[in-house]
Amino acid sequence: MAGKTLYDKLWDDHLVKQRDDGSALIYIDRHLLHEVTSPQAFEGLRLAGRKPWRLDANLATPDHNVPTTDRARGVEGIVDPVSRIQVETLDSNCDEFGILEFKIMDQRQGIVHVIGPEQGATLPGMSIVCGDSHTSTHGAFGCLAHGIGTSEVEHVLATQCLVQQKMKNMLVKVNGKLGPGVTGKDVVLAIIGRIGTAGGTGYAIEFGGEAIRDLSMEARMTICNMSIEAGARVGMVAVDQTTIDYVKDRPFAPKGEMRERAIEYWKTLHSDDDASFDKVVELEGSEIMPQVSWGTSPEMVAGVGGHVPDPEAETDPIKREGIVRALRYMGLKPNMPITEIRLDRVFIGSCTNSRIEDLREAAAVVKGRKVSPLLKQAMVVPGSGLVKVQAEQEGLDRIFLEAGLEWRDPGCSMCLAMNADKLGQGEHCASTSNRNFEGRQGFGGRTHLVSPAMAAAAAINGHFVDVREMMN
Amino acid sequence: MRALKQHRGIVAPMDRSNVDTDMIIPKQFLKSIKRTGFGPNLFDELRYLDEGKPDQDSSQRPINPDFVLNQDRYKNASVLLARRNFGCGSSREHAPWALEDFGFRVIIAPSFADIFYNNCFKNGLLPIVLEEETVDQLFQEAEKEEGYQLAIDLEAKTVTTPSGETFAFEVDDFRRHCLLNGLDDIGVTLEDAEVIKAYEASRRETAPWLFGAGG
Numbered sequence: 013m014a015g016k017t018l019y020d021k022l023w024d025d026h027l028v029k030q031r032d033d034g035s036a037l038i039y040i041d042r043h044l045l046h047e048v049t050s051p052q053a054f055e056g057l058r059l060a061g062r063k064p065w066r067l068d069a070n071l072a073t074p075d076h077n078v079p080t081t082d083r084a085r086g087v088e089g090i091v092d093p094v095s096r097i098q099v100e101t102l103d104s105n106c107d108e109f110g111i112l113e114f115k116i117m118d119q120r121q122g123i124v125h126v127i128g129p130e131q132g133a134t135l136p137g138m139s140i141v142c143g144d145s146h147t148s149t150h151g152a153f154g155c156l157a158h159g160i161g162t163s164e165v166e167h168v169l170a171t172q173c174l175v176q177q178k179m180k181n182m183l184v185k186v187n188g189k190l191g192p193g194v195t196g197k198d199v200v201l202a203i204i205g206r207i208g209t210a211g212g213t214g215y216a217i218e219f220g221g222e223a224i225r226d227l228s229m230e231a232r233m234t235i236c237n238m239s240i241e242a243g244a245r246v247g248m249v250a251v252d253q254t255t256i257d258y259v260k261d262r263p264f265a266p267k268g269e270m271r272e273r274a275i276e277y278w279k280t281l282h283s284d285d286d287a288s289f290d291k292v293v294e295l296e297g298s299e300i301m302p303q304v305s306w307g308t309s310p311e312m313v314a315g316v317g318g319h320v321p322d323p324e325a326e327t328d329p330i331k332r333e334g335i336v337r338a339l340r341y342m343g344l345k346p347n348m349p350i351t352e353i354r355l356d357r358v359f360i361g362s363c364t365n366s367r368i369e370d371l372r373e374a375a376a377v378v379k380g381r382k383v384s385p386l387l388k389q390a391m392v393v394p395g396s397g398l399v400k401v402q403a404e405q406e407g408l409d410r411i412f413l414e415a416g417l418e419w420r421d422p423g424c425s426m427c428l429a430m431n432a433d434k435l436g437q438g439e440h441c442a443s444t445s446n447r448n449f450e451g452r453q454g455f456g457g458r459t460h461l462v463s464p465a466m467a468a469a470a471a472i473n474g475h476f477v478d479v480r481e482m483m484n
Numbered sequence: 485m486r487a488l489k490q491h492r493g494i495v496a497p498m499d500r501s502n503v504d505t506d507m508i509i510p511k512q513f514l515k516s517i518k519r520t521g522f523g524p525n526l527f528d529e530l531r532y533l534d535e536g537k538p539d540q541d542s543s544q545r546p547i548n549p550d551f552v553l554n555q556d557r558y559k560n561a562s563v564l565l566a567r568r569n570f571g572c573g574s575s576r577e578h579a580p581w582a583l584e585d586f587g588f589r590v591i592i593a594p595s596f597a598d599i600f601y602n603n604c605f606k607n608g609l610l611p612i613v614l615e616e617e618t619v620d621q622l623f624q625e626a627e628k629e630e631g632y633q634l635a636i637d638l639e640a641k642t643v644t645t646p647s648g649e650t651f652a653f654e655v656d657d658f659r660r661h662c663l664l665n666g667l668d669d670i671g672v673t674l675e676d677a678e679v680i681k682a683y684e685a686s687r688r689e690t691a692p693w694l695f696g697a698g699g
């Protein structure tokens with residue numbers, strides 16, 4: 013019998029019941045909640061007279077709507093009344109049902125996918141869900157983690173289970189070493205560029221190969237975070253010593269003898285040598301360049317030394333039409349060099365790239381330099397209150413402020429512009445977030461997805477440059 | 485949830501691939517704490533020429549006459565014909581809520597994003613995958629003939645054109661069963677409460693570090 017993939021093992025370990033109709037009940041170890049996709053689920057519980065199945069599996073925090081300035085007044089300080097009601101509703105729901113919540117004034121508040129790992133609420137081998145598609149982030153810990161809709165949020169609250177069909181297995185292998193200045197973000201954008209925005213639909217992706225093994229946990233999180241941008245709900249990396257070291261001593265993580273016992277299990281969380289995958293994609297790490305998205309889908313990316321494509325060169329009529337539409341929306345001309353794209357704003361943050369290593373990477377580029385006067389704004393939004401504190405202890409805030417970037421409070425911010433942070437119509441933004449869809453960062457806004465280092469380099473120059481030319 | 489067994493309705497062809505959930509319902513409308521009322525803001529940025537705001541009377545806004553749902557012939561459409569990878573992006577269930585609130589019951593496309601596909605079934609909305617060539621054919625027919633309707637039979641798993649041509653589609657048995665009967669799947673799962681408790685008890689033994697609050 014062939015060996016098991018990591019996904020097979022996680023599936024088997026969480027299988028509560030296989031039903032005759034092909035569906036299965038899967039047990040959920042950790043459920044993360046935020047204010048946008050939970051209110052209707054709590055309302056559903058109330059209407060049906062149901063209670064949460066297991067309180068200690070849940071952890072909540074407001075992140076999508078919270079302002080990133082003037083936080084001293086807490087919820088009262090949220091100017092938009094509709095946003096404020098949503099945050100207040102999360103608070104009252106968590107209070108009513110007894111769910112642990114890091115509220116807006118709690119230093120542990122932050123983007124839900126940043127605080128899970130930070131707290132050790134994300135542990136290897138867990139099944140983790142959240143009403144947010146970027147829940148795939150937690151797969152970096154060898155977890156079965158994916159986004160769910162609000163009906164499923166209610167289902168998990170009420171039953172601690174989800175009804176699922178098993179996905180297919182895909183291995184994305186990045187061989188060899190990455191070049192200097194090439195980051196996890198560039199790797200995942202290159203992967204999406206290769207397999208396309210629907211390339212992973214129906215699959216659980218495992219990222220492997222030497223280049224992935226060499227990456228830090230935070231870089232692995234960046235890669236798994238964007239699995240959904242390749243269509244895969246689940247993205248995973250096998251557990252290794254890097255994983256085990258990262259979770260050590262975190263508040264929710266096991267300690268002492270319990271940790272030793274857990275480690276024994278965690279070490280089994282990798283695909284067997286003889287496991288078979290339904291699909292395998294390989295990339296050479298040394299060939300990956302810093303990436304910039306030019307279009308309105310995350311698959312529309314190019315190396316920074318490349319050009320905006322010419323739709324005439326595309327043979328698939330549906331794709332050609334997509335390119336024409338994207339270039340019209342983005343206000344770009346076919347064949348123009350990526351480095352000639354001028355920028356209005358820079359955003360460093362989001363669940364993809366707002367952890368301490370991301371901020372260090374950006375700070376290293378802007379240190380001793382000044383933001384281009386061509387820009388209207390460049391902002392840094394740390395992923396959590398604790399990331400913010402650590403960055404300030406390391407003096408990163410001073411580096412950003414002296415260079416002319418804004419230093420904000422934690423939240424999702426301009427990644428999806430549900431709070432006050434947004435692009436104006438027609439503005440181009442170098443953004444470390446995950447989606448460049450039309451209107452994502454503001455009505456008529458034009459998003460270019462890049463790594464924190466590339467965003468920092470763009471902030472200094474007012475247009476894209478190859479960050480490697482600025483590194484000494 | 486509303487059951488769906490058979491449905492016949494006017495087809496609106498939306499000729500665009502990779503329609504994402506931000507496009508289906510932009511983020512400013514996700515601030516609602518209700519499940520209803522999203523219909524007027526379905527495809528907001530494509531449908532209107534101005535920037536939409538929550539709690540606004542959309543009937544007074546300038547509309548984009550080129551957008552398919554603004555054409556008189558498609559105003560009462562209940563079957564959306566779409567292209568590849570429909571519903572990609574965020575997990576927001578507000579997307580199927582908005583489609584359902586507008587009046588759609590069925591969406592036909594060559595492929596759907598996973599989370600969106602799953603969310604549809606929870607809301608009485610049937611996503612149907614057909615071959616790309618078939619979808620091409622339906623686009624041509626729907627654009628050519630005003631009032632073009634399709635008949636969908638979930639029991640028989642078929643889509644039938646006005647000329648009587650029939651296409652079969654696949655849907656897994658559990659989702660089909662729930663949609664045919666309008667079942668609340670929490671109720672179905674709770675029938676297995678004892679099985680869940682037994683699993684949980686064994687997991688407490690094998691992975692005790694996963695239980696008990698941290699912090």
